[in-house]
Amino acid sequence: MTKDNRRSVKPPAVRHEEIVRAARALFAEQGVRATTFQQVADRVGVTRGLVYHYVGDMDTLVEQVVDASIADFAADVRRWDAARRPGDIDGAVLGAIALVRRHVRPEGTPAAPRFDDVATSQQYLDRAIEAVVDTLEETTIPAYAARHAIEIAHVRETFVVLVHGLVALVRSQPGTPDDVLATIVRQTLRLATPDPAAG
Incomplete structure (x- = not known):
């Protein structure tokens, strides 16, 4: 400079x-x-x-980086939700999996946040998942409920467990095929059978 x-x-x-x-x-x-x-x-x-x-100080800077990373993740969820086609459940699930892969990369990937201590890493993960589920509760879940019956109990808690599980799987086994992840999402959320007339 x-x-x-x-x-x-x-x-x-x-x-x-x-x-x-x-x-x-x-x-x-x-x-x-x-x-x-x-x-x-x-x-x-x-x-x-x-x-x-x-x-x-560095602790404050780390906190601000965590906040910015979480805000980006939640904003990406909103963009994904806005781009969904009503009734295209499979497309929405695959889009959500791609979103998770973008934000949760295996350790050592250049663009992944590397919070060196376990406490900061866990704080980032927990807060990011809470922000993602908050966003889903405002956008995707009500939109789905307007077209289909929600077949799961404890909706928020199920989404928290699902997103935590997807994050852990993508981090620990990044080669897991998208169709396997999509099946896990469908089974966990008991999503409606695709409608051939949708769209």
Whole structure:
């Protein structure tokens, strides 16, 4: 970065987003423990003091990266829901599986968040799944219920267990075929038989 870039003045919200984005990229490349404020500053093209000014300490920066990652996951769920074709259950299930694969990659994949300690990793996972299920409760579940009977009890809890299970399976066995994952989703949610006249 040139000195001119280092001295450019940007609105606080823009600068803060740049810092969080740089930290996310560094965490994905090398993990949290190996990332320093100086590396984040260098990536953004600002001084280390400015990074401290915006985020305070590494714990706060990690929390903000967790928040940003969760927000992206929930926004992706909303985009997936908006793109679904009513009645195309199989298409929706396969789209949901692709979404999970995008956000939950096996450890060591370049774009995956690498939270080095178990507590932060578990916090990210738990909060991300809660946000995803919250989004499904606002969008997909009522839309499905408007067309089909929901055949499961404890709907929210079932979705939490299902999403946790899909995440664990995709992480630990990334080669699991989509049709196997789709069958698990269909069986768990007791989804309606596809309607040949749908669409």
